Amino acid sequence: MKTALPLIACLTLAACAAPVAPTLNGSNRQPINSAETIRMFKQGAPTTQAPAPRAAMPEVFRYYFPVGGYTLDLSAREKATLIQRARSAEKVIVRARTDAKVSSGDDLLTARRRAENARLLLTDGGVEPQKITANYQSGGDYLDDNSTPEGRARNRRVEIEMIGRKPS
Secondary structure, three states: OOOHHHHHHHHHHHHHHOOOOOOOOOOOOOOOOOHHHHHHHHHOOOOOOOOOOOOOOOEEEEEEOOOOOOOOOOOHHHHHHHHHHHHHOOEEEEEEEOOOOOOOHHHHHHHHHHHHHHHHHHHHOOOOHHHEEEEEEOOOOOOOOOOOHHHHHHHOEEEEEEEOOOOO
């Protein structure tokens, strides 16, 4: 009993010392915009702050391959457009994929060749190699349903993504 009494006293005092949670009643609310700002918006007057510039959406070029294919067969116009956009981008990401259901050595090699050929096409066109990132994968990252012939055809691809624009 002697040890219980001091313990109860300590707990009682500790409970009394706990901070009281604040209560909110909204009595001190203030409007965010002044009447003048609201009037300006209603009249369509220009604001004093320009809106923040929006980041440009990345541009993605997709190229599809026949089964086992890894050579990019582009028209002169497609090639010129791709290279011009890649040269003006801050960063270029090359992603090569296959339609394999399970990753295998042959499919991995095919995906790698697709990535290497796309990278080579870009660097031969004058794109700075240090701004190109390439990766490849077989058996996954499907764009479409891999159980249909049409879906598998869309999954055998290279995606070349242009991110940002180099300042002029």
